[in-house]
Amino acid sequence: MQRLLEMGLTPGVAVDVIRLAPLGDPLQVRLRGYYLSLRKAEAKLIDVTLESHP
Secondary structure, three states, X not given: OHHHHHXXXXXXXXXXEEEEOOOOOOXXXXXXXXXXXXXXXXXXXXXXXXXXXX
């Protein structure tokens, strides 16, 4: 969890899923203007709230 916080995944930050590998691992997300690849195990530690777009 500490590693995710150090990479910028802090509460309230917007995260977009960009792509998933064929077997789902890793997945690529965009946050704070950069792209980040995460393993499934790391991604499971992230709580997500969906926002509706206008």
